Amino acid sequence: xxxxxxxxxxxxxxxxxxxxxxxxxxxxxxxxxxxxxxxxxxxxxxxxxxxxxxxxxxxxxxxxxxxxxxxxxxxxxxxxxxxxxxxxxxxxxxxxxxxxxxxxxxxxxxxxxxxxxxxxxxxxxxxxxxxxxxxxxxxxxxxxxxxxxxxxxxxxxxxxxxxxxxxxxxxxxxxxxxxxxxxxxxxxxxxxxxxxxxxxxxxxxxxxxxxxxxxxxxxxxxxxxxxxxxxxxxxxxxxxxxxxxxxxxxxxxxxxxxxxxxxxxxxxxx
Ligand SMILES: [Zn+2]
Numbered sequence: 001x002x003x004x005x006x007x008x009x010x011x012x013x014x015x016x017x018x019x020x021x022x023x024x025x026x027x028x029x030x031x032x033x034x035x036x037x038x039x040x041x042x043x044x045x046x047x048x049x050x051x052x053x054x055x056x057x058x059x060x061x062x063x064x065x066x067x068x069x070x071x072x073x074x075x076x077x078x079x080x081x082x083x084x085x086x087x088x089x090x091x092x093x094x095x096x097x098x099x100x101x102x103x104x105x106x107x108x109x110x111x112x113x114x115x116x117x118x119x120x121x122x123x124x125x126x127x128x129x130x131x132x133x134x135x136x137x138x139x140x141x142x143x144x145x146x147x148x149x150x151x152x153x154x155x156x157x158x159x160x161x162x163x164x165x166x167x168x169x170x171x172x173x174x175x176x177x178x179x180x181x182x183x184x185x186x187x188x189x190x191x192x193x194x195x196x197x198x199x200x201x202x203x204x205x206x207x208x209x210x211x212x213x214x215x216x217x218x219x220x221x222x223x224x225x226x227x228x229x230x231x232x233x234x235x236x237x238x239x240x241x242x243x244x245x246x247x248x249x250x251x252x253x254x255x256x257x258x259x260x261x262x263x264x265x266x267x268x269x270x
Pocket of ligand 1: 058092189237
């Protein structure tokens with residue numbers, strides 16, 4: 001079955017997050033995603049939030065999301081708005097995250113292949129800092145999300161692996177010191193490269209993504225009751241299976257370029 005490319009650009013996410021936070025978007029960000037904005041407002045009745053929690057699970061393709069929908073269905077209770085995006089080319093981790101958080105195309109932010117230099121152009125983190133807000137990134141040490149947004153006056157938490165990242169994020173939600181928390185996990189990406197996108201091991205990694213997102217959502221529900229919170233499940237790119245059998249990504253094909261994000265707004269409890 002031939003799939004089509006999605007058409008809504010992932011680069012429209014950046015300005016959308018800023019719009020909900022009441023922050024001027026970064027310099028090169030693509031316009032707000034009206035579809036996502038409207039869906040979130042009708043879901044929650046809220047058009048302004050004071051907390052954003054972004055969970056970034058690496059490499060969950062749109063078709064993988066559908067194939068293992070049973071795993072992810074509980075996540076939609078927390079984040080009921082499913083937004084289909086086309087990511088940027090080449091669909092490689094640092095390229096995509098640089099675009100996700102600057103709203104700019106790769107040629108603009110400068111990461112056009114698998115390398116992890118610091119992004120020099122304006123990002124959502126710079127935009128939040130200018131607005132007097134506190135962002136932070138919690139990532140597996142030395143991964144793209146740990147490295148490419150360095151050099152800003154903000155907090156970076158480097159952890160050993162996914163579980164430690166989630167533990168740290170849960171602790172940070174409880175402490176309630178940050179306005180924007182980005183949480184990066186990678187076990188599915190690791191697993192599908194070593195095996196394939198549907199291996200038992202890869203499926204366990206997807207289970208871990210889903211359960212981690214649920215934990216984060218539950219923590220927000222208990223600890224951020226006095227805040228309006230936008231919560232997101234936001235992978236960077238998809239995945240396909242190569243002829244030799246291993247999983248890979250980086251091609252201009254729907255399997256690699258089409259992603260589904262989940263969003264929800266959890267309004268404050270009076
Ligand atoms: Zn990736």
